Amino acid sequence: MEAAPKLLVAKDIYKNYGAIPVLKGVSLEISKGELVSVVGASGAGKSTLLYVVSSLEKADKGSLFFEGQDIAQLSNKALAQYRNEHIGFVFQFHHLLPEFTALENICIPGWIGKKAKKQLEKKALELLDFMGLADKAAKKPNSLSGGEQQRIAVARALINDPHLIFADEPTGNLDSENAIALHELFIQLRDTMNQSFLIVTHNESLADRCNRKLTMKDGIIL
Ligand SMILES: Nc1ncnc2c1ncn2[C@@H]1O[C@H](COP(=O)(O)OP(=O)(O)OP(=O)(O)O)[C@@H](O)[C@H]1O
Numbered sequence: 415m416e417a418a419p420k421l422l423v424a425k426d427i428y429k430n431y432g433a434i435p436v437l438k439g440v441s442l443e444i445s446k447g448e449l450v451s452v453v454g455a456s457g458a459g460k461s462t463l464l465y466v467v468s469s470l471e472k473a474d475k476g477s478l479f480f481e482g483q484d485i486a487q488l489s490n491k492a493l494a495q496y497r498n499e500h501i502g503f504v505f506q507f508h509h510l511l512p513e514f515t516a517l518e519n520i521c522i523p524g525w526i527g528k529k530a531k532k533q534l535e536k537k538a539l540e541l542l543d544f545m546g547l548a549d550k551a552a553k554k555p556n557s558l559s560g561g562e563q564q565r566i567a568v569a570r571a572l573i574n575d576p577h578l579i580f581a582d583e584p585t586g587n588l589d590s591e592n593a594i595a596l597h598e599l600f601i602q603l604r605d606t607m608n609q610s611f612l613i614v615t616h617n618e619s620l621a622d623r624c625n626r627k628l629t630m631k632d633g634i635i636l
């Protein structure tokens with residue numbers, strides 16, 4: 415059997431904030447269908463790693479390849495387009511737009527990608543249904559629970575069929591019941607859609623259920 419294609423290859427990444435070294439030579443790879451977690455103490459550099467390897471922040475040194483493409487070779491515009499089309503993001507705070515309905519919030523990355531409105535809405539409704547939120551399509555975020563808002567944020571991350579989803583403490587703001595439900599959702603997305611993830615978490619039970627658990631300490635992966 416052929417090995418799963420590498421979605422992400424990061425090699426020997428360094429990043430300083432001012433004079434402070436935060437990433438000190440980090441390498442990692444993620445293959446299609448893998449759910450990979452990053453754990454470690456507060457301040458270890460987990461979020462910085464996530465932002466750098468997702469290309470939201472630039473490394474000071476090292477290389478980053480998305481599906482074999484060296485991102486250093488891409489213009490800012492081409493990189494932004496790649497991110498919109500192929501990468502999904504989920505953060506600790508969902509960043510849903512309060513003026514828009516759940517359905518509209520899910521559609522936003524598709525609008526940015528100039529996809530057909532009707533098709534997007536159909537896909538968004540399917541995702542809502544998958545999340546068990548079909549009846550919430552017309553609700554504004556502030557009338558949804560925290561767990562529901564976070565599932566909407568996951569649906570938004572999925573609308574463009576991303577190859578890879580980056581999540582920074584997606585369950586950090588949820589009670590344990592909702593956190594477990596979100597874990598189940600990630601695992602279900604991996605198992606049914608072969609969805610790939612890199613997830614920063616403090617949650618050991620989520621981390622232990624991933625294909626791989628990376629532990630960061632003082633700017634390196636142990
Ligand atoms: N924008 C920034 N400017 C300056 N220093 C920063 C910046 N972002 C992070 N740092 C510093 O880099 C170090 C690593 O921060 P980072 O946010 O990556 O840690 P973390 O592992 O995600 O921690 P936590 O678990 O608390 O979220 C910390 O010492 C932090 O103060």
Ligand SMILES: [Mg+2]
Nearest residue numbers: 460461462582
């Ligand atoms: Mg962090």
